Amino acid sequence: MGVYVHIPFCAQKCYYCDFYSVVVSEDFPTLAGNYLVSLRQEALYYRKIWGEQPLDSLFIGGGTPSVIPPEELAGLVSWLLKELPFVAEPEVTMEANPHSLTAAGVEVLSAAGVNRISLGVQAFQNNLLKSIGRIHRAEQIGESVEALRKAGVDNINLDLMFGLPGQRVQDWLNTLESALALEPAHLSCYGLILEENTPMEKWVSEGLMEVPNDDGQAEMYEAACRILKGSGYEHYEISNFALPGKRSSHNLLYWQNKPFIGLGSGATGYIGGNRYRNIPDLWRYMQSWHEGGPLYEDCDQVSVEREMDETMMVGMRLLAGVDEASFCRRYGISFWELYQPAINDLLARGLVEWDGAKLRVTRLGLFLENQVSAAFLR
Ligand code: SF4
Known part of the structure; x- marks a missing residue:
């Protein structure tokens, strides 16, 4: 069982993304500071409900957690590890973008307990990164991995995407090769999904942008399965590959349909048979914690029948x-x-x-x- 914390800030919005996040602006330092206070209030609220069941993993996702100053994020991580009933050596993952990681920042986070980093790499070609609205450049990926290793964080996941506009099979093969050269412990390979109400979905539906068809995507996925397996990675979930012993404990929790505490605006959680989604509006979220309680967008008691269906649905991904x-x-x-x-x-x-x-x-x-x-x- 674990804890997910949603940090809903990004340096800019990627064209394909439908996760809840706001683009940082001038008032960001104050806003981020206030948001971290609300997260602590929410954690204390669930601390009482959760009881003493041991927590094995903490996942700080988003958004882009690495846009928050590392000292502040480190403060939150060590506070959560102290206040909530975590096991002695939990898996603590933080998502980061290559452009916002520095060696000094990683050292601070590592000292606070972060022992796994999931890097949003997506591709190693600058033209492709630009076409999907990513802010980082290919050169920054290797630099980030080097900074992580220097700070002693070797448990690194790289998120990669296939089916991007203008992406050829050869581009994807080059991306896999460049990723493997960095020797990550874990790789996630996701096919692009055109989510509703995203700029990319609009451009594709208006014929302004073209993405590889289903056969093209299948060819890229098949190549990833073959090449990563051939390089010693275990294909353990539809989109996820790990070196032996390096599977993501936190994500396994979702695929096994286990309970977890979700904190933050737009976060989901699953506690005591209740599945909830916090309001994806960070100002209303902070206001609700200022007033002392949660504000859900949805909160449903999951029947046993429904839970069994979900256990089969997510379990078959493994x-x-x-x-x-x-x-x-x-x-x-x-x-x-x-x-x-x-x-x-x-x-x-x-x-x-x-x-x-x-x-x-x-x-x-x-x-x-x-x-x-x-x-x-x-
Ligand atoms: S960095 Fe991640 S969360 Fe932020 S807009 Fe891009 S895909 Fe979405």
Whole structure:
């Protein structure tokens, strides 16, 4: 179980992004300071509800956490590690953009307990970075990794994206090669999704921008699976690859549908069977904590039936699949009793396989994961 903290600030908005974040402006230092106070108030509120269940991971995401001065962020991290019931050596991940990381900053964060950095790299070609609205340049990626290693942070994830406008297969192969040359512990490879109401979705729908088609995306994804596996990375989740022993504990928590505390404007959390999403409006969020309580955009009690569906849906993203015995222990019923027609249909279509203990996606199912997940929604 873990804690997610949302830092909703970015230096500029990427054209494809629909995460909640605001672009930093002149009043940013005051705004960030006040926001960090609200985060502490929220953490104390959930501290009482959560009790003593041990927390294994802390994930500071966004947004771009690294736009906040490292001293302030480090203060928040060490305070959370002290106030909440974390295990002795939790995984503490922070997302960062290559342009906003300095060696001195990383040292401060590392001293506060940050032991894993997830870098938003996306591509190693400046023309592609520019076409998707990223602020960093390719040269800064290697510099950031070097700064991290110097500060003793070796557990590094690189986020990469394929299916970008104007991206050729060769560009993607070069990106994979450049990423591997940096020897990261973990790699995430995501296909571009044209989210509603983003500038990129508008430009593509108006014919002003072109992105690779489904076949092009599938070719890039297939290349990533083959090349990363050949380089010693375990393909353990649809989009995630890790060196042995370097899987992300925090993200595994989501794929196993476990509870977690979510803090911050726009953050989601899952506590005591309640799934909530905080209001994605940082001023209203801060006002609500000033008044002493949460302000949700949504908050629903998740029924056991719904939780079982979700456990299957997210669990099938893991290449190890869903273990029938674990499912039975958790819910007192076999998933075969609940989903037999759906599973038989997926088996007949060659999207999943059953080895007598686990149900998992096949190679074909990897490419059609949406259809696999959807089958478990009753
Ligand atoms: S840096 Fe990340 S959160 Fe910020 S706009 Fe870009 S993709 Fe979105």
